[in-house]
Amino acid sequence: MSWETVVGLEVHVQLLTATKMFCACSAKFGDPPNTNVCPVCLGLPGALPVPNEQAVRLAVRAAFALGCTVHPRSIFARKNYFYPDLPKGYQISQFEEPLATGGALEVVSPERGPITVRIKRLHVEEDAAKSFHDRVPGMTAVDFNRSGVPLVEIVSEPDLRSPQEARAYLTTLKQVLRYVDVSDCNMEEGSLRVDANLSIRPAGSSELRTRTEVKNMNSFSGVERALTFERDRQLAATERGEAIEQRTMLFDAASGEVRPTRSKEESHDYRYFPEPDIPPLVLSESWLGAERAELPELPAAKRERFESRYGLTRYEAGVLTAEREQADLYEMAVAKGGSPKSVATWMMNEVDRLQAVYQRVSAPVFKLPSRLSSAEVFVTAIAAVSQSVEAGDLNRAGGRQLLEEIAAKPERLVESLTAGEPRAIAVRLAKLLGILQVSDTGEIDGWVRETLAAHPAEVARYRAGETRLLGFLVGQVLKRSKGKADPKLVNAALITALNS
Amino acid sequence: MTDARAAAKAAAARIAACEAKGTHAFLAWSEQALLAEAERLAANTAAAAGPLAGEAVAVKDVIAEATFPTTCGSKILEGWRSPFEATAIRRLRQAGAMVAGKTNCDEFAMGSSTEYSSYGPTRNPVDPSRVPGGSSGGSAAAVAASAVTMALGSETGGSVRHPAAFCGVVGIKPTYGRVSRYGLVAFGSSLDQIGTLGRDVASAARLLAVISGRDERDATTLDRDPLPLPGPAPASLSGTVVGVPREYFPDGLHAGIRAASDRALARLRDLGAEVREVSLPHTKYAVPTYYIVAPAEASSNLARYDGVRYGLRADGGVADVRPLYRATRGRGFGAEVRRRILLGTYVLSAGYYDAYYRQAQRVREAIRADFARVFASGVHALFTPTTPTPAFRLGENLADPLAMYLSDVYVCTANLAWVPALSLPIGRDQGLPVGGQLIGPMEGEPAIVRIAQALERALDRTAEVR
Numbered sequence: 001m002s003w004e005t006v007v008g009l010e011v012h013v014q015l016l017t018a019t020k021m022f023c024a025c026s027a028k029f030g031d032p033p034n035t036n037v038c039p040v041c042l043g044l045p046g047a048l049p050v051p052n053e054q055a056v057r058l059a060v061r062a063a064f065a066l067g068c069t070v071h072p073r074s075i076f077a078r079k080n081y082f083y084p085d086l087p088k089g090y091q092i093s094q095f096e097e098p099l100a101t102g103g104a105l106e107v108v109s110p111e112r113g114p115i116t117v118r119i120k121r122l123h124v125e126e127d128a129a130k131s132f133h134d135r136v137p138g139m140t141a142v143d144f145n146r147s148g149v150p151l152v153e154i155v156s157e158p159d160l161r162s163p164q165e166a167r168a169y170l171t172t173l174k175q176v177l178r179y180v181d182v183s184d185c186n187m188e189e190g191s192l193r194v195d196a197n198l199s200i201r202p203a204g205s206s207e208l209r210t211r212t213e214v215k216n217m218n219s220f221s222g223v224e225r226a227l228t229f230e231r232d233r234q235l236a237a238t239e240r241g242e243a244i245e246q247r248t249m250l251f252d253a254a255s256g257e258v259r260p261t262r263s264k265e266e267s268h269d270y271r272y273f274p275e276p277d278i279p280p281l282v283l284s285e286s287w288l289g290a291e292r293a294e295l296p297e298l299p300a301a302k303r304e305r306f307e308s309r310y311g312l313t314r315y316e317a318g319v320l321t322a323e324r325e326q327a328d329l330y331e332m333a334v335a336k337g338g339s340p341k342s343v344a345t346w347m348m349n350e351v352d353r354l355q356a357v358y359q360r361v362s363a364p365v366f367k368l369p370s371r372l373s374s375a376e377v378f379v380t381a382i383a384a385v386s387q388s389v390e391a392g393d394l395n396r397a398g399g400r401q402l403l404e405e406i407a408a409k410p411e412r413l414v415e416s417l418t419a420g421e422p423r424a425i426a427v428r429l430a431k432l433l434g435i436l437q438v439s440d441t442g443e444i445d446g447w448v449r450e451t452l453a454a455h456p457a458e459v460a461r462y463r464a465g466e467t468r469l470l471g472f473l474v475g476q477v478l479k480r481s482k483g484k485a486d487p488k489l490v491n492a493a494l495i496t497a498l499n500s
Numbered sequence: 501m502t503d504a505r506a507a508a509k510a511a512a513a514r515i516a517a518c519e520a521k522g523t524h525a526f527l528a529w530s531e532q533a534l535l536a537e538a539e540r541l542a543a544n545t546a547a548a549a550g551p552l553a554g555e556a557v558a559v560k561d562v563i564a565e566a567t568f569p570t571t572c573g574s575k576i577l578e579g580w581r582s583p584f585e586a587t588a589i590r591r592l593r594q595a596g597a598m599v600a601g602k603t604n605c606d607e608f609a610m611g612s613s614t615e616y617s618s619y620g621p622t623r624n625p626v627d628p629s630r631v632p633g634g635s636s637g638g639s640a641a642a643v644a645a646s647a648v649t650m651a652l653g654s655e656t657g658g659s660v661r662h663p664a665a666f667c668g669v670v671g672i673k674p675t676y677g678r679v680s681r682y683g684l685v686a687f688g689s690s691l692d693q694i695g696t697l698g699r700d701v702a703s704a705a706r707l708l709a710v711i712s713g714r715d716e717r718d719a720t721t722l723d724r725d726p727l728p729l730p731g732p733a734p735a736s737l738s739g740t741v742v743g744v745p746r747e748y749f750p751d752g753l754h755a756g757i758r759a760a761s762d763r764a765l766a767r768l769r770d771l772g773a774e775v776r777e778v779s780l781p782h783t784k785y786a787v788p789t790y791y792i793v794a795p796a797e798a799s800s801n802l803a804r805y806d807g808v809r810y811g812l813r814a815d816g817g818v819a820d821v822r823p824l825y826r827a828t829r830g831r832g833f834g835a836e837v838r839r840r841i842l843l844g845t846y847v848l849s850a851g852y853y854d855a856y857y858r859q860a861q862r863v864r865e866a867i868r869a870d871f872a873r874v875f876a877s878g879v880h881a882l883f884t885p886t887t888p889t890p891a892f893r894l895g896e897n898l899a900d901p902l903a904m905y906l907s908d909v910y911v912c913t914a915n916l917a918w919v920p921a922l923s924l925p926i927g928r929d930q931g932l933p934v935g936g937q938l939i940g941p942m943e944g945e946p947a948i949v950r951i952a953q954a955l956e957r958a959l960d961r962t963a964e965v966r
Binding site: 039042043044045046047048049050051078080082083084087088089090140142269271272273276277278279 | 563564570572577580582583584586681682683684685686688689690716717718719720796797799800802803804806808809810821822825845848849850853857
C-alpha cells in the first residue's frame with residue numbers, strides 16, 4: 001500500500017517589540033539572567049498584566065500578511081499548568097475567540113509545485129521563562145528575562161504532505177513575517193519555534209489518523225530531519241500492524257532520532273478560561289483598516305511585479321525579493337537609471353564585493369555627508385558600476401575592480417558623488433584609478449602586436465588550426481593592458497592580426 | 501512635636517488599647533512604623549495638606565505594602581515582603597494618610613468570620629465571644645474598636661460589607677473598576693475590589709474618594725477621575741426612589757434583622773424617599789454562581805504559590821519539582837483555601853466547564869440584567885439587610901461550610917453584578933449590630949453615599965430595634 005504523510009505546524013514567533021507583552025520590561029534577548037524582570041513578569045502577588053499595544057499591532061500585521069480574518073473582538077485566556085518557568089501558574093494566551101482565523105499561505109512545494117496552506121488561527125500570548133538544567137549541578141536554574149515576552153502562535157491546517165513541504169512552508173512563513181517586520185524569526189535565539197503534528201494515511205484518503213506531536217526542533221533542517229524520522233517510524237510501525245499512539249515526541253538533533261517523552265504528561269487539562277484581568281481586546285474598524293492599508297508589499301506580489309515591471313526571470317525576481325531590504329535596494333539602484341537587467345546581474349553575481357561595500361558605507365565609523373544615507377551611497381555604487389559597464393566605459397573586470405576599490409576606500413566614492421550621474425561618477429573614479437576601458441583601436445593594436453611577438457609558438461599553433469588558443473591570447477592582451485582593454489575590440493583585433 | 505507625630509502617637513495608643521483587649525485585629529503594626537509614616541508626611545507638604553492629613557488607616561493584609569509583610573493571613577506567605585506597594589496605598593499616602601498596620605483576615609480573603617486566618621481569629625469588639633465577620637474582619641474590628649477611624653478592606657463576595665455589619669461600622673464596596681486592584685492580592689479577579697471601612701459614612705466615602713480613579717497598571721479600572729469627597733448629609737431625600745427587593749426579605753428572615761430593616765425603611769420614608777417593592781428574580785442563584793466563579797478564578801490565581809520563587813518552600817525531599825509543589829501547597833494552605841482550589845479546579849476541568857463555569861457566567865449575566873432592569877425603572881438605590889443574622893459565635897459555623905457560605909447571600913450579588921453597595925449600622929438586636937445595605941447602579945456611589953448619610957443622621961445606630 002502506498003502511504004501519504006499529513007503534517008500540520010504550530011509556529012511560535014516572538015514579536016519585535018521593545019518591551020514585554022504585559023509589562024514595561026525590556027524584551028531584549030541575551031541580557032544577563034533575571035535582569036529584565038518586574039513584579040508583573042515574575043508573577044508576584046498583586047501584580048496585574050496590561051497588554052502591550054505595539055505587540056497587538058504586530059500580531060494584527062502578521063495576521064493580515066497571512067490573509068487571516070482579524071476579529072474586532074478577541075479575548076485573552078488563561079492556560080493553567082504548573083512548571084517552575086511559569087511564574088503565575090498560568091500562561092496568558094487566547095483560546096476561544098482568538099485574534100485571527102482563516103488565513104492562507106502560498107508555498108512552493110518541492111514535490112507538488114505551488115500549494116496553498118491554510119492558516120487555522122493566529123493568537124497572541126506571552127512566553128514562559130527559560131529553564132536551564134545544566135548550569136547548576138543537581139538543580140534547575142530559571143531565567144525570567146523571557147517571561148512575558150510577546151509571541152504569536154500560528155497554527156496551520158494539516159495541509160502539508162511531506163517533511164520537505166513542512167520546511168518550504170516554514171521558509172515562506174519566515175520570509176513573510178520578516179517582510180512585515182513582525183519578527184526576526186531567529187531560531188537560534190528562539191524567536192521562532194516549531195511544533196509539528198504528523199500522521200500517515202493511505203494515499204488518496206482524506207481521513208485524519210492518530211497523530212504524534214514532535215517537539216524540540218531547533219532549525220528548519222532539524223524539522224525536516226525530525227519529520228522524516230517520525231514518518232518512517234510511523235510507516236514501519238504501521239507496516240508491522242502496530243497502532244500509532246497519540247503522544248509527544250522529542251527530536252534529538254545529535255542522533256537525528258525522535259523519541260517519546262518520558263512521562264505521558266501530554267494528557268494535560270489546561271483548564272482554559274477567559275482572563276479576568278484583561279478586558280476583551282476590541283479593535284475598531286478604522287484602526288484595523290489603517291493597519292491593513294499600511295501593510296507593505298508581500299514577497300509573492302513583489303516577485304511578480306519584479307518579473308513584469310523589470311523583465312526579470314522568475315529566478316532573478318525570487319532572489320532579489322528574498323529579503324525586503326535587498327528588494328528595496330534593487331529598486332533604488334534601478335531608479336538611478338540604467339537597465340534593470342544589468343543592475344540585477346550585478347546584485348546577484350557580485351554578492352561578496354557588494355556586501356563589502358555595504359558593510360563599509362554603513363559602518364558607524366564611516367562618516368557620511370549629511371542628507372546621505374548609507375543605502376543611498378550603496379545604490380549609487382551599484383548604479384555607477386552597472387551603467388558604466390553597460391555603456392562600455394569599463395569592462396566587467398574593471399567594474400569588479402571598481403567595487404573593490406570603493407570597499408577599500410569608500411570616501412573616494414563619496415568625494416565623486418558631486419560628479420553627477422552614476423555613470424559620470426564611475427568614469428571619474430575609474431580615471432582616478434586608471435582602470436577606464438581602452439577602446440582606442442591604435443592602443444589595442446599595439447598590445448596585440450606585442451602579444452603576438454611574445455608568443456610565437458601559440459601563434460603558429462593557432463594558424464595551424466588550433467583556434468581554441470584564441471582565448472589564451474585574448475587573456476594575454478588584456479593582461480598586457482592591465483585589464484583596461486575592451487575585450488570585444490581585443491577579440492576582433494586579434495582575429496584580424498592572426499588571419500593576416 | 502508635629503501634628504503628624506502627635507497623630508501617630510495617638511493612633512499607636514489606640515491600637516495598643518484595642519489589641520490589649522485580645523481583639524487581634526492586627527497582624528502587624530508598630531509605633532515605630534507609625535512615627536516613620538509621620539516623618540515622611542511632615543516632609544511632604546502636598547500630602548500634609550491632603551484630605552486625609554494625619555489620618556491613620558489600617559490596611560487588610562491582602563494589599564501589598566512594602567513596610568510590613570503581606571501574608572494574606574496565610575502560612576504560605578509568612579514573612580513575605582512585597583517589593584512594591586498597591587496603587588491604593590500610594591494614593592492614600594499621597595493624600596496625607598499614615599498606614600497604621602496590616603489587619604487580620606480569612607486566608608486569602610476566603611471566609612466570612614476571619615476564623616480562617618492562619619494567624620488566629622479576630623474577635624468582635626462589640627462582643628468578644630463573637631466573630632467580626634469576614635473576610636475583612638480585622639479592618640472592621642479595628643474601626644469598631646476605635647483603633648482607627650478608617651480602614652481598607654477587600655471584597656470578592658461581600659468581605660467588606662459583611663464584617664462592617666457584624667461590627668457596627670460602615671463599609672463600601674465600589675463599582676468594579678472604580679479602585680485599582682494593582683497590589684491587591686488576587687482571589688477572584690472578576691469580582692475583587694478594594695473597599696473601605698469607616699466609623700461613619702463620610703469617613704468610608706472620603707477614603708474611597710482618595711483611592712479611586714483610573715490606573716494604567718490595572719486594565720480593568722474604569723476610565724474615570726477620582727470620586728468627589730462626600731458633602732454634608734442631605735436634610736431630605738424627597739425625589740429619591742428606594743427599591744426593596746422582595747427576594748431579600750424571605751418569610752423566615754431573622755426577626756431582629758427584619759425589625760431593624762423596617763425601622764430604617766420608615767426613616768427613609770420620613771426623609772421623603774419613595775419606597776417601592778421590586779423584584780430581582782435571579783437572586784436565589786447568586787450564592788451557587790458565586791461559589792463557581794470565585795473558586796474557579798481562585799484556583800488559577802493561587803497557582804503561583806508553589807514554593808519555587810517566594811514564600812513557604814516545603815522541601816519535597818526528592819529531586820523533582822512535583823513533590824515540592826505538593827508539600828508546599830499542602831502545608832502552606834489552610835483547609836478552606838484547599839477546598840476552594842479543589843472546587844475551582846473541578847469546575848474548570850474538561851467535561852465540566854460547560855455545565856459549571858460557562859453556565860455560571862450565563863446566570864451571572866441574568867443577575868446583572870436583574871439589577872440593570874430595576875435601576876432603569878427609576879429606582880435610585882436598593883435597600884436590603886446586609887446579612888441574614890447578626891454576628892455569630894466563634895466556632896459556630898466552622899463545621900458547616902455551607903452555613904458559612906450562606907452568610908454572604910445578600911452581599912455577593914453586588915460583586916457578581918459589579919454594582920456599588922454599602923452597609924451601614926441601622927440598630928442593634930440584643931446588643932449586636934445590624935447592618936442595612938444600599939445597592940446602587942453602576943457608578944452610583946455618590947447616590948448611595950448621599951442616601952446613607954441622610955439615613956445615618958436620622959437613625960440611632962445603637963438603639964435596640966425590638
